[in-house]
Amino acid sequence: MSESQKLPPEPRPVLAVVLVALISRSHPEWLAVPLKQAAHDTGLSAERVSRLATKALPFFETTMARLTRRGRPKAEIASDDLELRLTKALLDVASSILLRLARSQRKLVRELVVGAWMRLSADFASLTRERFSAALGIPVRTLHDWLERPRAPANPAPSGVGPPKPPKPRKRSPRRGRFRFDVLLPGTQVASDTTDASAFGVGLKIVGAQDLGGRDQDLLASVVVDERENADRVVQVLDAVLKPGMQAITDQGTPYMAELTKAALDAKGVEHAPQREGDPLGKSTLERAWRTLKDIGAPLLGLTDRLAEKLPALRTPELAIPFMRVLVAVQLRSYQAGARATRAAIAQRGNIDPVELARLAEESRDRAIATEKSVRLFLEHIHTLYQLEGTTQTFVRSLKRYPLEVLKEAEVLLRESIANLRLNPLHSPARFYASRVRAAHAAFRARQVAAERDRRREEADRDAARAREARAARTHADPVRGLREALQLVARCWSAPLGVILCPDSLLHEPLARLREIHPEATAIDIARAVLRDFTTIHIDKIGLHAMAAVEEKFERILSVVVSSSNNPRISPIRINTAQQQRPSPDSYLRI
Secondary structure, eight states, rough: OGGGGGGOOOOOHHHHHHHHHHHHHHHGGOOOOOOHHHHTTTTOHHHHHHHHHHHHHHHHHHHHHHTTTTTOOHHHHHHOOHHHHHHHHHHHHHHHHHHHHHHHGGGGGGHHHHHHHHHHHHHHHHHHHHHEEETOOOHHHHHHHHSOOOOOOOOOOOOOSSSEEEEEEEEOOOOOTTTSSSOOOTTTTEEEEEEEEEETTEEEEEEEEEEETTTTSSSSSEEEEEOOOOHHHHHHHTTTTTTTTTTEEEOOOHHHHHHHHHHHHHTTTOOOEOTTTTTTTTTTHHHHHHHHHHHHHHHHHHHHHHHHHOGGGGOOHHHHHHHHHHHHHHHHHHHHHHHHHHHHHHHTTTTTTHHHHHHHHHHHHHHHTTTTTTTTHHHHHHHHHHHTTTTTHHHHHHHHTTTTHHHHHHHHHHHHHHTTTOOOOOHHHHHHHHHHHHHHHHHHHHHHHHHHHHHHHHHHHHHHHHHHHHHHHHHHHHHHHHHHHHHHHHHHTTTTTTTTEEEEEEHHHHHHHHHHHHHHHHHHHHHHHHHHHHHHHHHHHHOOOOHHHHHHHHHHHHHHHHHHHSSOOOOOOOOOOOOOSSSOOOOOGOOO
């Protein structure tokens, strides 16, 4: 009997169950018996049958490819060799991985391997994870981990498909130091103030003056101690320090605004600059000097108060005033002996141009003039100038809450009405001025709201521009990270009612173009699709199937545009040495 007349052997039950396992992987609807039932009937476990099917699949694929190729032309066999194409593709991937390792781009190997597996497993059904891993020298467990566990994004995942949360308000810029020495020249401004103290149980007033620019040489230039504060003591302190052309900075207390004080300053040729309300930095250096003296003398002054409680005869101004004068003089001398302020002044003024110092001193003098900046002084001036009815105190108290700009606008209207005789005689000038103040304040508030709205819009535009620039810089340095961020932004732009993604294509075009710029075409596509796979695995449950489908469609469309518009042809890492084509020179980073 010839070989062709022999009956074929009957298949073993194990082979039939393996075939059932192979069919269940591609078309389970073809089976009438589940795999577990078939394995149980043959006395095998389903797990073992699955492992046998995985190992037998390459042999089945190779055999079927050879059997189905019979009868075809030989040219087709040579041009469509499945194994040859698969081997070339694996060599391409291996060469790309070597290039990434040589360029210290190890973090891209994962995306490259995952993307290559996605592409090759779709093109070659016979390719298994074991063969793919063995060809690239990667452990199978590593490949399995990379495929099952996507890389977590650097930024937090989007909480939904709506707009992102508004950014936190920016921190306020650092304030300028209140006690620096690089602002004023010595001999330009003198600050004067009064502080309270107690010695031997007697309340005392200490009136002092400080040269703001020269406080490193002398903390207090002049000091007077007395039981009461009056204009005579203020004039005495200022007269010892002031010179013509200087500026005197004071508060708006009665002794400092008295006619005697103003006359003395005018006689000296000194500019009087009373501080406006709500200006804690006006005399901050002098207030800090009072704090220094009180902290140093607190133990001794407390001792004198306790002595006066035990011995009431010591509670006399004749003893307390001389003692306080001696104590203040000793403290000032001791403080200056330390020379800490002098060293700080030398260090802070060392590199300052004298011309710049003079300019800063002039700006400080302008800021100190409060006559045109103080609401109370301005209202007192208006009341006196127009001889308004009522007391000055009542007039000031009723309008002092309005901004100075509003008060000046209302004063212009009052002046024009009086000049044109348009003021209603039934209304008093004070009440007319108050009504104009209220109207001007309403317009002022409207301007403020509009200015604030414009400011916020400009600030939002600046923040958006800075965010775009930062994202572009990150994308240029790390296109993979930029692609992950772009995918998150695209997902946030999904509009469920419209069913579209409302964002420009440039979000995805920039990182994809950067990937194509620094990588070959196949490598760039593999890395990009691996990033998309990670993003889909992580966010599919959060943004929904429809949104993810729209993201993938937009991604594939832009990826095809970027690849087709690229002017750089793909250079295969494998070179065939022929007579017509010479071997290219190695890259610089591979040369020895």
